[in-house]
Amino acid sequence: MAYNLLKGKRGIITGALDENSIAWKIAQRAYEEGATFTLTNAPIAMRMGAINQLAEQCQSKVIAADATVTEDLEKLYNESTEFLGGKVDFVLHSIGMSTNIRKGRPYGDLNYDWFVKSLDVSALSLHKMLQVAEKLDVIAEHGSVVALSYIAAQRVFPDYTDMAQAKALLESIVRSYGYRYGKLKNVRVNSVSQSPTKTTAGTGISGFDVMYDYADQLSPLGNASADECADYVITLFSDLTRKVTMQNLYHDGGFAHVGISEGIVEKMKD
Ligand SMILES: NC(=O)c1ccc[n+]([C@@H]2O[C@H](COP(=O)([O-])OP(=O)(O)OC[C@H]3O[C@@H](n4cnc5c(N)ncnc54)[C@H](O)[C@@H]3O)[C@@H](O)[C@H]2O)c1
Numbered sequence: 647m648a649y650n651l652l653k654g655k656r657g658i659i660t661g662a663l664d665e666n667s668i669a670w671k672i673a674q675r676a677y678e679e680g681a682t683f684t685l686t687n688a689p690i691a692m693r694m695g696a697i698n699q700l701a702e703q704c705q706s707k708v709i710a711a712d713a714t715v716t717e718d719l720e721k722l723y724n725e726s727t728e729f730l731g732g733k734v735d736f737v738l739h740s741i742g743m744s745t746n747i748r749k750g751r752p753y754g755d756l757n758y759d760w761f762v763k764s765l766d767v768s769a770l771s772l773h774k775m776l777q778v779a780e781k782l783d784v785i786a787e788h789g790s791v792v793a794l795s796y797i798a799a800q801r802v803f804p805d806y807t808d809m810a811q812a813k814a815l816l817e818s819i820v821r822s823y824g825y826r827y828g829k830l831k832n833v834r835v836n837s838v839s840q841s842p843t844k845t846t847a848g849t850g851i852s853g854f855d856v857m858y859d860y861a862d863q864l865s866p867l868g869n870a871s872a873d874e875c876a877d878y879v880i881t882l883f884s885d886l887t888r889k890v891t892m893q894n895l896y897h898d899g900g901f902a903h904v905g906i907s908e909g910i911v912e913k914m915k916d
Pocket of ligand 1: 660662666714741
């Protein structure tokens with residue numbers, strides 16, 4: 647059901663790789679809620695071509711940009727404001743990548759060049775997106791920026807290796823830049839800490855299926871799906887949440903605050 651929550655709002659959505667991507671669902675919901683937006687992803691992700699189908703569905707424009715490259719981000723903002731006809735009201739950061747995870751490197755044998763790359767792609771890119779946006783002054787007053795995080799920033803999930811540090815850094819940037827942009831332009835910055843979700847980035851983590859089932863059984867409401875994440879993020883882009891900023895918001899069916907569940911106790915008895 648649509649509520650016109652984003653009627654007249656303009657935005658930029660990163661990270662829609664294929665129809666499983668959380669950003670893909672957010673783009674579809676944003677469109678249903680009346681927003682206009684550009685879609686962006688790293689040039690290498692464009693090769694798959696799926697993003698063009700999404701753009702067609704959402705009457706959007708695709709602008710290639712590596713979120714770690716300042717010049718690409720300048721181009722992204724300039725072309726977006728031109729296409730959209732003004733400053734943007736919302737920005738979604740839905741970007742994560744760890745070569746250490748992809749190559750199955752354990753925490754005690756990380757490749758440091760890849761570690762630095764994980765931090766750059768998955769966390770510093772948020773700072774870069776915000777800094778370039780501030781310098782070009784492309785986010786409208788009372789705009790909203792949302793980044794996606796995971797609870798490995800607070801608690802240990804051994805197979806999440808260097809992405810745990812990337813998410814902790816991401817959430818720290820949310821607070822520091824949220825303070826700065828709030829003072830400057832009433833722009834709010836938050837992260838949404840999402841349940842395990844079956845996407846390309848998610849399922850690349852070894853043991854993902856077990857993590858997924860465990861979280862689902864521990865959470866009183868069960869895992870939150872990508873579609874439900876999209877619903878939540880839409881509220882954060884809307885005018886209904888104008889005083890929410892600098893927060894890491896759990897969207898995980900209650901997982902973050904549960905120690906053990908009856909179901910897991912029963913399983914452990916076996
Ligand atoms: N899937 C999960 O279980 C889960 C849980 C919590 C949080 N998240 C977070 O949600 C976000 C989206 O991930 P997803 O699960 O939808 O997977 P996904 O693989 O569909 O999305 C990750 C995106 O990051 C993009 N990307 C990688 N390097 C980039 C770069 N240099 N510049 C621009 N874009 C780049 C990829 O092309 C891809 O579109 C990530 O931040 C991820 O950590 C995922």
